Amino acid sequence: MGVAASSGRDVLRRAVRGQRRDVALGSLLGAGHQAGEALVPVLIGVVIDQAVAKGEVSALLLWLAVLAAVYVGLSFSFRFGARAGERAAEQAAHVLRVELVRRVLHPGGGAENGRLPGALTTIATEDAKRVGAVNLAVMFGISAIVGLLVGAVVLLWISLTLGLIVLLGTPVLLWLGHLLSKPLERRSEAEQERAAHASGVAADLVAGLRVLKGIGAEEAAVDRYRRTSRGSLVATLRAARAEALQNGMVLALTGCFIAVVALVGGRLAVQGDISLGQLVSAVGLALFLLGPLEVFAWVNADLAQGRASAARIAGVLATPPAVTIGGGRLPQPVRGEVRLRGVSHDGLHEIDLDVAPGELLGVAATDPADAAALLRCLSRQADPESGVVELDGVSLRELDPADLRLAVLVAEHDADLFEGTLWGNVGAAAPESADPEPAMVAAGADEIVRAMPRGGDTAVSGRGHSLSGGQRQRVALARALAADRAVLVVHDPTTAVDGVTEARIAPGIREIRRGRTTILVTTSPALLAVADRVVLLDGGRITDTAPHADLVRRHAAYRTAVLA
Amino acid sequence: MTRGSGTEKAETTTTTEDPQMPDPAGADTPDTARDREADAAQNQEADAIRGRETNAARDQEMGTARSRETGAARDRETDAAQAPEGARELLPVATPARTRAVVRRLLRPHRGLLLGGFVVMVGATTVGLLTQPLLGYMVDLVTEHRPVDALTLPAVFLVLVAVAQGITTALGLSLISQLGETVLAHLRERFVERALGLPLEQLEKAGSGDLTARITGDVSLVAGAVRSALPELVRSVLAIVLTLGALAVLDWRFMLAALLAVPIQAHTARWYVRRAASIYAEQRIATGAQQQQLLDTIGGASTVRAFRLEEGHTELVTRRSWSAVELTMRGVRLMLRFYSRLHLGEYIGLAAVLVVGFLLVRSGSTSIGTATAAALYFHSLFTPINSALVLIDDAQSAGASLARLVGVADQPVAEETAATVAAEQPRGSVVPPAGAVTVAGLGHAYEPGRPVLHDIDLTLRPGERVALVGASGAGKTTLAKLIAGIHRPTTGSVRLSVADPHGSGRTVALVTQEVHVFAGPLADDLRLARPDATDDDLCEALTQVDALTWAEALPDGLGTVVGEGGHRLTPTQAQQLALARLILADPPIAVLDEATAEAGSTGARLLEKATDRAIEGRTALIVAHRLTQAATADRIVVMDDGRIVESGGHGELCAAGGPYAALWEAWSDTRSTAPH
Known part of the structure; x- marks a missing residue:
């Protein structure tokens, strides 16, 4: 097996390339799903406009049938697209896991030097899983782009003004949300560290329970844990309040954004520039577009995690063997001198x-x-x-x-x-x-x-x-x-x-x-x-x-x- | 310390009970096993935190499942071999009713918070529901061709609604988190308190993996649920209920139409929950088996290479990893079918609302704007319905974890364990002097019908050093554990007498070859034994065990963080710490079980000296590994096959020509020319 040096980038590339068929299938179907989800609010607008406002049964039946077709499409593509993506993720992780174990067991050795077995096991499970999950992230990323494009095209087709407001407004909105969440992320990291610490202290005390019991130190240990737990609670509450505040602000911002879209759209509709149905569609789409943009945010986070994990995996795979593999042969039978x-x-x-x-x-x-x-x-x-x-x-x-x-x-x-x-x-x-x-x-x-x-x-x-x-x-x-x-x-x-x-x-x-x-x-x-x-x-x-x-x-x- | 000459005297008698512990070792128990298990669990723990939230939750579950369920996985793998610990009695798990009762009790002091949070969230959701009618009103304004400026007022209202919704939601969510987090903190503290109070006997039966899994996996699973699932669930459920109400306010027929989706969703949820439980349980087992295999193979890599077992182990890892992949995919497929069915529900509800809107507008009983508002209401229900249904899953696993936490936290405060001192004042005139140990007619069986100790009578005088020797499996460790109060004897009694039954600290301390260095500063580790010890006390204790030199040479001296994640100490240093803790705990009676065994011979000699100083002035029972350690004891007790076969001083026994003389000869023969 190859002990050739590999970088994190190589590991990522191989993980995706190895599953390219599933990733491609997943992206295609995922795009179909996003397009379908984008069409639902549009169709609600069309039904209101063509059927409800005009009172035509045939239009109602026609558009409900179209809505049904869209649902069948989006449901089908989500089901099989996500399945392909998950399969790609799991299989890539499996391949990496086995590759890591082969490297660790390689006769030349060296891979486990300076790494604890627990840490290596974590690399073979968690890091492999995260690199595998990059396949899923790629798939969802591509789908979200398609969803975004469909929404953008429909919006611009409805009205250039309204389309531009929504298309420029949504990223600004998300950027503001991101800005608000920055300090929160830092806090929550600190909080998680505290929580992990509390949990670590507890696990450590339990691991040494026999020793504690041997010298009768249970009470002292409980006191110590209680102090840690309280410290963790204070940090957690601070983070939870910050998170609640951020949630509230995002809600308020989104609501204001919808108000702007409704106001501008309503004025356009009154002036007869767009139809009633188009107004409803635009409001619905403005809400829908937040979805794919949020997907980008977590796809980004997943890619970053995947890169970090891939670097760790590459670090293990690229460890040079501790000894060289010679090509010589022992004379048989071995005498044992x-x-x-x-x-x-x-x-x-x-x-x-x-x-x-x-x-x-x-x-x-x-x-x-x-x-x-x-x-x-x-x-x-x-x-x-x-x-x-x-x-x-x-x-x-x-x-x-x-x-x-x-x-x-x-x-x-x-x-x-x-x-x-x-x-x-x-x-x-x-x-x-x-x-x-x-x-x-x-x-x-x-x-x-x-x-x-x-x-x-x-x-x-x-x-x-x-x-x-x-x-x-x-x-x-x-x-x-x-x-x-x-x-x-x-x-x-x-x-x-x-x-x-x-x-x-x-x-x-x-x-x-x-x-x-x-x-x-x-x-x-x-x-x-x-x-x-x-x-x-x-x-x-x-x-x-x-x-x-x-x-x-x-x-x-x-x-x-x-x-x- | 002047424990030996106190005025008050008391004694404890251990009662008999019948534990059924399947002990594969017969006499010795595998102690150090737990350390590594815990290592792995912690590792996983720390790492899962790095992960995405959903990942983290899944991994925690895995951690939980690992130690508990690898047994089952193994049975499938090697059906011929039944694990001896297959018959483990896991720690208690609370019934659903009990869990609810305990949660209610924990909530009671926070009733105000509970009510406040609920009211504010209802308010927040209600305010939010004004959005759709306002949008509908704007649609009506457009339909009626009102002047453009008429739209401004509803738009301003929309902004006000948004701001009000934002503020109330922030407040409500923070109240709910405060409630959840505070209750959780109390629960976990109580859990740790009760867990540390559990009798070791019960823990040994359960295997400490169970407890570790609960304190790491289950706690963070519940914490995750409290942190993200609980607020989300509250919001979703309120949104669903109140939106249905709002639909009814628009026109009751809209609500009926929306309810058409409910049977499909309810059926889907039931269908899913029924299947998911078993798939996820299997998945956890498979992931646990995979994790265990990786730890086994990677941890033993050098052994695997030395014996050329690479192919077999790669094969095992591949098989276990693949079976985990397959089970994960089964779960994924089920989940996706679940979503497909939810899509069907969505369509039916949406179409029904649109049809009702169509009919109502045509009959003139409602406006186009109202129909629009109804459709938008239903469209906005997709997200909360889906998340509420998905959260059922989280709620289920969190509920199971909660039951495991409550199961332990709900234990009655541990009864006085066997060797702690009962406050009973003996009135009899013949009281053994303080520090004495009296063992009478002691017998013990881990499994009924397989006794490992028979009818032991033994008295230790205060301050006496007694060495226990004999071959492996003779019952030395069992006797030591019974005297230390770790197990309750099957028959007979152990009496410990102390000077001051109400004094702090315990009567008897046990130091075994299991070394655990508590994570944190070295001084904190030592202070576990005596929380009020001064720095001088600590240095004094370290000096006694020859550890002060290296301890002060550590990067931060006594403040150096040691143990898991900190500075790693050698086994000898760790054992020195254990002896220093013994000195600080300062019990009148000390039991040492092969406390020098793991150190190798050079370290063993060092530790023997330290041990001598640590048990200075105490009654000591030493399970001796090296006969030289026995030879210097006041008295030697020889055990064979669960009985005491000989007792006396070294010279006396050597001269007697009995079993000890034979042992000593076997030992000293190999050291024949040792200059004794």
Whole structure:
């Protein structure tokens, strides 16, 4: 998939172009609808003029039939036009959503750096929706222009004077309304911020409810919320009064405008320049034209929002991948020899390390940040600032990270579980038809299955939050073991697991990984004790390498890091 | 503090009850889950505000629906797997009658405002209705070929009407908003008050997603309705009723003609409401499932990549997104059919009014101007009728949200929870000394028939430090929660004795591995534990937990905004804050449940020291994750399979060669050469 740079403008253009058929259809039908709506007041005038004033039944029937035809037309075009527009909006949003997810999941990574998952999710839902809605805005904008044109033509045809008054007056009227609403918009923004703040405070207190209850701080919390809520109420009332005032002024202005149109039109009618029906039509049209002009106002607002959202989406899509996609291939089968030469990265200094195929290596870092940096290099979430990491003699830079991850699995400490069942999670990356049982046993997850009423078919909720921390960790470890990769790097897999279970897991890992390269990055002595040898990472450098027991004996820094 | 040596003494006894909590973990509950859920909800919240109003309303609904209804969505997706929380007991929802009663009660103090707003709005609408007859009068003047200047007077009246209508409308709308907003503020405050007072037991059954959804989604849905839908609805309904009246004033036959549209509109509205409810409910579920899937996939992106699950997850997102699109389109199609039918109603009414005008003018019983006014009246009814009918929809969802808010706000003030101190004065002579904890015959089952604790007897002397150890699932956390009063025991009792039952603060505090940093200045976070704490108190507490150095190094020191949307603290720092809060709350009894577990080993050692100082002078029960922490306790209680199997000092138990000795050996074996 393309990670080509794209600007917000591109994103918008693609969103509209991708739905051009629906947008075109929607605009055409929408225009029909607007024209129909414009004709209704005109026809009321015609009926008054031709039928009511003259008392002719045939004219009445004729014009009522015409009115019916107009209604059928406007109703039909609105129904199918709006449907096409909405479809365009929804489909464009869907396409963007999927594109965003593809970018986030791209093996090169990088898109989620510096963005919280919640924020990215919001971009994929709200921003995608707003960009999609631009299709609807374009459609309604085009329709409104047509409605405006029809109204203008009819008005000018009735009378040049009256037409000009209405055509020039309506924009002035709307401009005045807009002017009045400016300060209101600012106020209402402030008000919404206050309201959002109040709601945020409430949600935050609820989120920390257990903590509040734990220390008996409910009353203090309620007091705090009440103060926030009152502050928000004051701001809201100020904004509401301003809005009411604006509503009243717009009503008064519109009424005055209608009075002017009626007065001028009436004078023209008395002088015989226009007919009675034309006077009625003109008054009706003056009222109608406010509609399409208001549509412009919100179309504008929607386009502005769409542009801002498109820029955010483009920002994600255009994030360069964190690592390059190499074209090299790994010799098959993968033996699992890992070699680091002069690797410096984020606090790591000139790391040289050889891991033999099939070795079980422990890595104990005195600074968790060093461990994290090492993991990033091994999983190719980042390439080292200098130096090279090799697998079976091939530099990782030359590989496609997606291919690399079929050979090397870096199971992170905070790996997420996904919605599904226990079995489904454990077997997510396992070879087809593999039995998950041995991995479950090795990870100490078998007893979770036994404890659950539905065993391995027990549902796991999103991100594994229906399980306790220790259970989650064991299921995640089982998943990593079941994936059965040539090289497995495990990071702190037992921090939330009790000592007894941990003592059972350590030999389990050793047993199930026998013959394949395994790196345990941890400070847990139980795990380090089963490693063939342990590398001590202190101050960003490898300061010693030896079996656990030897390191414990000869290294104070190691004792501090590993033993409490 | 001198709690240990007070004169008055009291104790609390927890009674037994039978909660039916399906706890998937058996003993441990997934605590940190809620934080992220709340994160997402807030995010959505903040973002929806950016959106257009209608969008915002829809999104809020989505937020509301998400946590409550993903369960149902999941059942459809993976029918084999039933979520353990499928049996959740959601928080109460008020009945329509109850909701109305509560709203009436909230309105009562504002009766004047209610009446005033209504009268002014009726006045405003009535004045506005003079427009059409004035226009009709001008038409008559034209028909009668009066002199041009005769038109000036009605035009001036039109201007006066417009101005009067503007002023009264502004006044009326502002009165109505004032009423709505004030009542809403009271409701939400009461909601938060009651919500925070709910027993945790009930909240755990409901899942805190339910509460979060109500406080964010439902509150803003109702607020949106109060802000825009309520004034609009009042205006529309008044316009419709009074316009029909005005038509009747012109000639009663005009009104009859206009009423011809009513059966069609009423039928359409009923038809729509019946279908819309189920479609929108499904749509909310689908949007919620989509949102959940996105959070799942995006939040777990690095895991997805590491395990090469990209294709599967893209597929899942595509499927859920598409099903949301399809359901939205179903809703759109229904809405558009609804409008089509309204168009039919419009035409029939308009044609009928025109025909009546035609007949009346021909029979000479009315003027052309009056017929024009009638037609214009009916034409001006389109907008209010359509908006009133569309608002039915908003009103429905706002009503549902309101019922959910009232459901909680209407709860009786929470009874004293298990561990708060009853004001009962024991007359007996044998009163346990202050700070003591006496557990007798305690048993607990989250689900009937699946007991997790059996017949626990345990006494903590004042100031004693007791460590609780055992494998996962042994029942440690459950016992800790029962002592902290979070759950009520199924059998047996927990007695806490304190010096001053009427004193401020609570008897027992619980600190768990769940860390939550409250959004806002750091000092405010700490003051939740003791609102009247001075800056010196805060610094003192932070010093105790070794946190003052980093706290003062923050950009604005103790005034730095932390938590959601502010400066992010590390898990260790957050846990230090929790301990500082414990010091400030200053309870005689403290229960710590693996309070050092999430920090990694370096942080754990730091926190262990801080913990020691935080529980100085208190009776403490520590659920220990690291045996070294247990080894330094006054007494160690070993649990296995819901029972206490051993109790005694470290040396004593090691020598006894029982379960603790085995645990210690397993632990210290791996740390064999540790210089103890």
